Amino acid sequence: MLKGHTALVTGSTQGIGLAVVRGLAQAGADVIIHGIEPPGQGEGIAAEIAAQGGVKAAYVYADLARAEEAEGLVAAATRALRAPDILVNNAGIQYTCPVESFPLDRWNAIIAVNLTAAFLTMKAALPAMRQQGWGRVVNIASVHGLVASVNKAAYLAAKHGLVGMSKGVALESARQGITVNCICPGWTDTPIIQPQIDARAAHFGGDRQAGIRDLLSEKQPNLTLLPPERIGDAAVFLCSDAAAGITGVALPIDGGWTAQ
Template identity: 40%
Template sequence: MGGRVAIVTGGASGIGRAVAESLAGAGHRVVVADLPGEAGPAVAEAIGGLFVAADLSQREGCRALVDTARAQLGGVDILVNNAGFQHINPIADFPEDVWEKMIAVMLTAPFLLTKYVWPDMQGRGWGRIVNIGSIHSLRASPFKAGYIAAKHGLLGLTRTAALEGGSCGITVNLIAPAYVRTPLVEKQIADQARTRGISPEDVVEKVMLEPAAIKRLIEPEEVADMVRFLCADEAGSMSGSVFEMALGWTAR
């Protein structure tokens, strides 16, 4: 199955970087999509991939990303919708512009990118779309209205696309990890400490890991391993599914 073309959004760091490295290791040609900066090109160069600077909060950015991948690599076989960010605030104080951007990046962009790569996958009779959701695709927490709304919506998009793609060889799945050791989570620890008025250590122990049976953060490479499997031919019977990496959160 080597040599297929994969787009990984938010590929410059964290889960996205680990996914890009893993897919490249499987022999795929990887498009690392992220905001302009030094990190994205460095990741792409290290894995022999292509970096595309893309503002996924804008429709034009989503369209240009797919057009560039198609023009330079001949089409898209795999799409990993990973890009996202956090904002911690009570609903009453949640900035409206931040809400709009969160929905744009984490829900509208995955829809648009799915729409834009669909003809390539449909024409080839094969495609893999993996949406990086969250345990917050399944459960809610306070002070994260924008993030949780987007991640819940992403699950609905996943299931709908899976139903439409089944007849033409396109599988669509969602991975729902608990807290992963990424720069995003490190920032969230500080934000939650500020919002809740507790120490960063208490955020990790009493907020992030309190509901979990396994008391640790997930490593990005663990998520990347799951993505790599779901993009393999061997995972062709799996679609419309949620793959929990929940550390036991949902066992209660």
């Protein structure tokens, strides 16, 4: 389905990013895995995905908290494999704290990784997509790009910003065969939410399952942590020809969270 295409997925050595990259490789795309792991470790993941999917795979390191590294990522990916015509901005970080005590350095890091990096990678990747007359950008936002929760000022600003920016870039690209969409996951079973699960579990004597139930019952009506593969499946669909008419959307995959 995606044979002949090349995908760059940021933050793809674990969690949702790894599920997305596996899904794209299974659909036939060559893939550039990105992360902050040492090259040896990242290249190991790339080799495994290449063998499983029968595709080409490469690994590129870049710390997206540093604008110059985010700015250079697409060029590095192009050197490693080929200019990507599928870009998935997935890398993200979280920090929870009331706004009055939210540290400025945490704010700056979240805006840099969750928002500015997506701006810089889109800026760098779009020219080759325009030239080709085909491109797919999938930005992994969050339900917190659509609705709010307490203690997440920076994450909310970044994810709402990502949804808004993606709509604008979708309009700028609509006549060139390029789609730009967001996926807005609810609670998904990955490392990023472990500190929030641990904090809830502490109210139940350290019972992790009770902590998860408590977290889900507050917001996610299906009471089920999403497997990262569900987000990967949706990303593959948004990259397919079947989704060619879908652009500028922010698609919740959230067990009913934003229906409330």
